[in-house]
Amino acid sequence: MxxxxxxxxxxxxxxxxxxxxxxxxxxxxxxxxxxxxxxxxxxxxxxxxxxxxxxxxxxxxxxxxxxxxxxxxxxxxxxxxxxxxxxxxxxxxxxxxxxxxxxxxxxxxxxxxxxxxxxxxxxxxxxxxxxxxxxxxxYPHYEHRGFMLDVCRHYFDAAVVKEYIDLLAFYRMNVLHLHLTEDQGWRFASEKYPLLNTISSTRTELNGEQYGGLFTKEELKEIVAYASERHITVIPEIEMPGHSQAALAAYPHLSCTGEDVEVANDWGVFKEIYCAGNDSTFIFLETILDEVMEIFPSKYIHIGGDEAPKQRWEQCDKCQKRIKDEGLENEQELQSYFIKRIDEYLADHGKSIIGWDEILEGGLCDGATVQSWRGYEGGIEAANQEHKVIMSPTSHCYLDYGLSSIDVQKIYSFNPEPADPNFTNSEFIIGGECNMWTEHVPDRKTLDKMVFPRLIAFSEALWTSPSESMYPSFYERLQTHYPVLDKFGIQYGLEMVPVKLKDSIINEKTHIAIEHAMPEFKSMYKWRNENTIEEYENYTSPITLNQSGIFVVQPLKNGQFYGEEILQSYEFHRAINSKATYKSIINKWYTAGGEKALINGKLGSLDFRDGNWQGFWGKDLMTEIELEKSTEIVSVEMNFYHYANAWIVQPKEVIIQTSEDGKKWTKPKVVKLDKPAYDNQKKIISARVDLKKPTQSKHIRISAINSGKMPEHHDAAGEPSWIFIDEIIVK
Missing domain, CATH: 3.30.379.10 (Chitobiase/beta-hexosaminidase domain 2-like)
Incomplete structure (x- = not known):
């Protein structure tokens, strides 16, 4: 049957x-x-x-x-x-x-x-x-077809790992790269350093709750055996010299300062780092690697090597002595010394290292394989030195990125070999990996949604090395695999962003158009605001913006709901479609659509990459708005994004002036904002300027004063900060 x-x-x-x-x-x-x-x-x-x-x-x-x-x-x-x-x-x-x-x-x-x-x-x-x-x-085109799972930012137990091994095998992948240590958690049980199992494996979240997880050696052995039965290689990653704050929380003498630190409960890059001038650091790491090698038979051990800030080394007497004693030029060469010392130890035990492309800094050690993530450049440099390369560029291989950045078609187009016609060392490109970093992946449902179906596209990109012209065939075949994923219990996500909202001006009015990514996609829409929630209507043509509220779109695929509702907030106000003249330079990466962005009625979300936030790097925001006609104004309101981890900081103050003729301006109205909190919270902060009395004006001048450089206690101390703004609301 x-x-x-x-x-x-x-x-x-x-x-x-x-x-x-x-x-x-x-x-x-x-x-x-x-x-x-x-x-x-x-x-x-x-x-x-x-x-x-x-x-x-x-x-x-x-x-x-x-x-x-x-x-x-x-x-x-x-x-x-x-x-x-x-x-x-x-x-x-x-x-x-x-x-x-x-x-x-x-x-x-x-x-x-x-x-x-x-x-x-x-x-x-x-x-x-x-x-x-x-x-x-x-037969496969590439020998290394990997999937990297970060179990540190959020922990996934052995049962989940085994299920994912089954899925890798089913789609003829052959490597599970298991990211076991991080700033936010240590997941490898150690017999020799037991505080790693208690202190380093658990962090205190911002709400005071304890979050942790640890693989016992028996569990890891079971994972390795399970993978081996399916001919999947498990490559462990023990991060060094950076991304090590969890270990330093248990053994602070391995750091440059020796001071107590907590297991990180935030995301980002931290300046705490193993001390390269301390021989105890290498004794510790060699002992840990001995324990790792007892469990993992892979010929490769991944040692990280990425995102290692050098501030501690620059200020550390032991590290500076090491630089002098070893005849090194700088901290970059100290990193190379660190990696080479670990490489030599592993080589003596018949192992080879893999490291992220930062291990190129200061010189690459013999036999090292480079995993290139910051684009193709690191991989090209390593291949030109005749080192093996695993390509994992953020442009195609980061599954923690949303579909607006990397959808199924984008990942299907991934080619590990650079497009540069002058590149002649393709034989050193052994394959690629897609990476699942889990900062924002707290549970299995989210994990499945982020990984599938994109991992399936990745498997074909590396096994078959298809041309772009094969994508329609792949897409058709993919549809038949959803019933299989259902049987596997996978809570898969979408293939692409099914619809996009595009605003346009027709007859002096803003219209909202819904653009569909594929012919089989349709959509329904409704408005939701404080007073009413409308019933869904089928979308047939652009909708005129004539009210404030949340515009709700439900995508459909072949007549069935496809994904979650798409929400876009709008504010209908007096300045929509007026003229804006900028005195500041808009950053090219965050234009939000250009000079109409702050007067189009479209509000930003808590995702600062949603395309609705306009960015100004290290500068004040200054712009003038010319209304269509002289208008009675009672208030001007702006929304600013604040997320100190991304160096986006609310302005110090906002200044408003109005004018009837654009020449004679009112006295500046200044609103000072509260002192910013440099924590990891994402916030939208409103700044409202109420005029003393209704004022007849045609011109409005707006200034937002940059908060200045990041403070000393911040990991990016001394760096310029951003101003992000989504709309100037005139009422």
């Missing part, structure tokens, strides 16, 4: 289909040659069939029964295309999977799984399964 073709992802290199089908039932057996050591793969296949069926397939010695048999074998002649190469043949009398190695056989098993009906992927009482007749020859 349930004979149904399931489209394959990643797309295979060569596939032929034939008329007819194969019936897998209680008479079907699984055979393998014992000399090929394929018992693990046979047991795995037996298990997945058994979960979905009311029968158990039997393992049979070779050559197996004639007909109605699944034969697994290793064929070393396939090694020319790599160890993951496989051949899958389904005929009416049986199934054959040949792999260049055991790993190739496992990849073939995963492709076989995708050919079953979606109901196969959950417990189901079925007597027989129908499979299409196919011949498949397949």
């Amino acid at each position: 349930f004979g149904q073709k399931v489209d394959l992802i990643p797309a295979v290199n060569n596939q032929q289909t034939f008329a007819g089908s194969f019936q897998l039932n209680s008479e079907t057996g699984i055979s393998f040659k014992h000399s090929d050591s394929l018992k693990n793969e046979a047991e795995y296949l037996k298990s997945v069939i058994g979960v979905a069926s009311n029968f158990n397939t039997q393992l049979r010695p070779p050559p197996g029964r004639k007909g109605n048999n699944i034969l697994l074998s290793v064929n070393s002649e396939l090694l020319e295309k790599g160890k993951e190469t496989y051949l899958l043949s389904i005929k009416e009398d049986g199934i054959k999977i040949q792999g260049a190695t055991r790993t190739g056989v496992m990849r073939g098993i995963q492709t076989l799984r995708q050919l079953f009906h979606p109901k196969f992927h959950a417990p189901w009482n079925v007597n027989a399964w129908t499979l299409p007749l196919v011949e498949i020859a397949d």
Whole structure:
């Protein structure tokens, strides 16, 4: 029953289909040659069939029964295309999977799984399964196809990690990069340094609650074994020299100051860092790495190396002595010394390091693999030095970014090899990774939503290395995988931002248009404000802006609700569509649409990247508004964004002047804002200037005075701050 073709992802290199089908039932057996050591793969296949069926397939010695048999074998002649190469043949009398190695056989098993009906992927009482007749020859384009999971900012337990290993295997990925230590938490249980297990693993949140999590060694061994059975390599990451505040909270003598610090309960980059001049630091790290190597058989250990502020080293006598004693030029070379010392230790134990592209600073150590995240440049530099490279640029590979930055099509277009025609060292690009940083991923539902379906697109980008022209085919195949994800219990998110709001001026009035990303998308809309909540209406044409409130859009895909409501706040006021003349330079990264942005009625949200916030870097905001005609004004109100972590700070004060002719101005009306809080809270702060009496004016001059450089106690002390503003509301 349930004979149904399931489209394959990643797309295979060569596939032929034939008329007819194969019936897998209680008479079907699984055979393998014992000399090929394929018992693990046979047991795995037996298990997945058994979960979905009311029968158990039997393992049979070779050559197996004639007909109605699944034969697994290793064929070393396939090694020319790599160890993951496989051949899958389904005929009416049986199934054959040949792999260049055991790993190739496992990849073939995963492709076989995708050919079953979606109901196969959950417990189901079925007597027989129908499979299409196919011949498949397949192998990956890139050898390293990874997924990085940060379990430090938010903790995900061993059960979740194992489920994700299953998903990686299903989509023929081969690396789980497990980010185990951070400023906000240490997740690797240590026998030699027990305070890491108690102090470093738990942080006190801003609301006073305790948040923590720790993998025992037994759990990590189980994860590694589980992954190994599915031929997934687990690469552990132990961050150094930066991103180490959690460890320093337990062992402050490893820092430059020796002062007590707390496990960080905030996001960002922190100046606390391992002391490079202290030999105890290296004894500590070498001991930890000994414990790591006991558990993780991977030839690679990831040592981080990214975002390591040098302020502490600059002020540390021990670090400065190390620079002098080792004949180093500066703190960048001290970082290189630090990394090389760890690299030498691991090399003595038969391991190689991977580090983020900052390990290029001060010189790269022999044998290091560079994971390039700040674009392609670091990877190009490393490849030109004949080092292996894993590409993970933020432009395509960061799953913590929203769909407005990286949607399914964007990640599908990822090519680990630079587009630069002068780049000639592609053989050193071994593949890529997509990264799931979890600062804003507090639970499993959010994790699934952020990872899927984008991870599926990533798997094809690296296995098949498709051209852009293949995206329509991929998109069509992807639709057939949602029932499979449903059976796996994955709470997947959207493929793209389904609709966008676009404002335009028609007949001197602002109109709101809803643009749909795909033909199958439609939408409904309504207004929600203090007085009323309207019923949904089907969108057919642009809507005139004639009221204040929240414009609510519900996207539809093929007639069904698709994702959550999209909310956009508007303020209908006197200055909409007037003329603005800027005396300040708008930052090119945060224009919000240009000179009409502050008088279009559109308000910003708590996401400062939503496209509605206009930014001014290190400068005051000064602009003049010319109304369409002289108008009685009673107040001018502005919204400012405040988020000290991103160096966005409310202004010191706001100054308003009005004029009837643009020449003679009223006395400045000044409103001073409260002293800003330099915490991690995102806030929208309103500044309202009420005129003493209604004033007839055509011109309004607005100034917002920048708060100045970031204060001494801030991690970005001395750096300029931003002013972010969304609208100038005139009433």
